[in-house]
Amino acid sequence: MTRDMTGETTAELEWKGRTGPFTIRVNPGVFAPTHTSRTIAEALEIAPGDTVIDVGCGSGVLSFVAARLGAARVIGCDISGEAVEVARGNARLLGLEDRVEFRVGSLLDPVRGERANVIIGDVSGIPDEIAEVSGWFPDGRAGGPTGAELPAAMLESIRENDCLAPGGRLYLPTGTIQNESRILEVARRIFGAANLQSLLSREFPLPDVVARSKAVARMMKEGVLDLHARGSRLLWRLQVWRCEMPPPGARQLPAV
Ligand SMILES: C[S@@+](CC[C@H](N)C(=O)[O-])C[C@H]1O[C@@H](n2cnc3c(N)ncnc32)[C@H](O)[C@@H]1O
Numbered sequence: 091m092t093r094d095m096t097g098e099t100t101a102e103l104e105w106k107g108r109t110g111p112f113t114i115r116v117n118p119g120v121f122a123p124t125h126t127s128r129t130i131a132e133a134l135e136i137a138p139g140d141t142v143i144d145v146g147c148g149s150g151v152l153s154f155v156a157a158r159l160g161a162a163r164v165i166g167c168d169i170s171g172e173a174v175e176v177a178r179g180n181a182r183l184l185g186l187e188d189r190v191e192f193r194v195g196s197l198l199d200p201v202r203g204e205r206a207n208v209i210i211g212d213v214s215g216i217p218d219e220i221a222e223v224s225g226w227f228p229d230g231r232a233g234g235p236t237g238a239e240l241p242a243a244m245l246e247s248i249r250e251n252d253c254l255a256p257g258g259r260l261y262l263p264t265g266t267i268q269n270e271s272r273i274l275e276v277a278r279r280i281f282g283a284a285n286l287q288s289l290l291s292r293e294f295p296l297p298d299v300v301a302r303s304k305a306v307a308r309m310m311k312e313g314v315l316d317l318h319a320r321g322s323r324l325l326w327r328l329q330v331w332r333c334e335m336p337p338p339g340a341r342q343l344p345a346v
Contacts, residue, residue, distance in 0.1 A: 133330035146213035150177030197247035219305035237268025
């Protein structure tokens with residue numbers, strides 16, 4: 091543990107996922123990489139020379155994985171100014187400042203006017219009430235009432251800002267711990283059903299404090315969550331999708 095210039099306690103963390111091991115720093119107010127981060131990293135397909143946008147970059151970990159896989163340029167963005175500061179520090183630590191930059195702002199607004207061929211779309215997607223019980227989001231920014239609202243807004247933001255080139259790929263995590271069908275409905279409308287492919291699927295146990303919460307029981311009853319039991323544990327399933335952007339003429343019209 092060290093203290094930065096603002097007096098925040100900074101912890102060093104060893105990333106053991108794809109392209110690791112490497113060390114990054116996180117503050118208590120910044121999202122620390124999880125199983126989800128590791129699974130997305132495993133699914134990423136980066137070609138040398140790719141331009142990558144990492145939306146919801148947090149500490150910057152997936153931006154660094156993309157750079158280490160050969161991306162020519164990576165722009166990470168996050169609504170949290172603290173996360174962006176931490177990510178910039180991590181880029182310096184890893185000697186990646188020449189290829190990786192970070193910007194503050196909501197969704198794809200900070201990259202308006204940029205065109206990427208890869209987007210990593212890992213914004214918060216856990217229902218607000220579950221996030222509160224779990225403590226997974228240190229700054230309290232979760233995914234909305236069903237966990238689908240923020241990811242769905244991110245998909246719309248990709249379309250509105252036109253920042254994914256035709257043939258470009260979005261890597262999108264979804265899970266049964268959120269209203270997954272709502273997110274996939276929006277993704278199918280924007281990318282076309284034939285352009286969505288599930289690349290990876292993993293199951294994880296829910297921590298007991300979350301599994302036993304009233305919010306989980308209610309949302310399961312309402313059909314928002316689709317968890318299943320194994321022994322005494324409740325499991326959720328994470329999927330990582332590749333969503334390929336069709337050429338402009340083949341795109342779906344926005345819903346009215
Ligand atoms: C699940 S964390 C993922 C962080 C990082 N990708 C990782 O794997 O460690 C989601 C991130 O989305 C950010 N976020 C929340 N709302 C956002 C918004 N409206 N626009 C951009 N980022 C947002 C949070 O600050 C958080 O850093």
